[in-house]
Amino acid sequence: MNIFVLSTGRCGSTTFAVASKHITGSLDKVYGNRAFYVHLIREREEVAHSFVKRYNSGIMEAYRKRVFIGLSSHKTSPLEVCRHYYDTVNANIEMFLKDKDSQLTVWLNNAEEGFASFWNQIGAQGDKAAAIREWQHQHNASAPIPPQ
Secondary structure: OEEEEEOOOOOOHHHHHHHHOOEEOOHHHHHOOOEEEEEEEOOHHHHHHHHHOOOOOHHHHHHHHHHOOOOOHHHOOHHHHHHHHHHHHHHHHHHHHOOOOOEEEEEHHHHHHHHHHHHHHHOOEEOHHHHHHHHHOOOOOOOOOOOO
């Protein structure tokens, strides 16, 4: 089984990957080439504020310099650029998933329950309790913005 986790980033995708390491077995041999899609999502303002902390590197630097062109990113606040990124990526994910039969939306604020549902829907085997416990730890958290 192919599983694709789609997200803006800054919404638990690293933790989702760490928790998935507790899955054992060979799903591909059992399920073949069918894909299961997970839309991992977090509240807009939380994602935008997290991306502001990483505004000058990674995807946000690329987005504002190469994608946001023509939208006057130099006149737009970093928070507004990050909100625009969030809206654009999530709209694209929703459009992509509109006709997919095997999908699940997992909200970060309810990740333990969402991951348990994911586990059950794909028929995962392994240490489910250990996988769920991973959601009690922050992975890849942004450092606070230093005072200026």
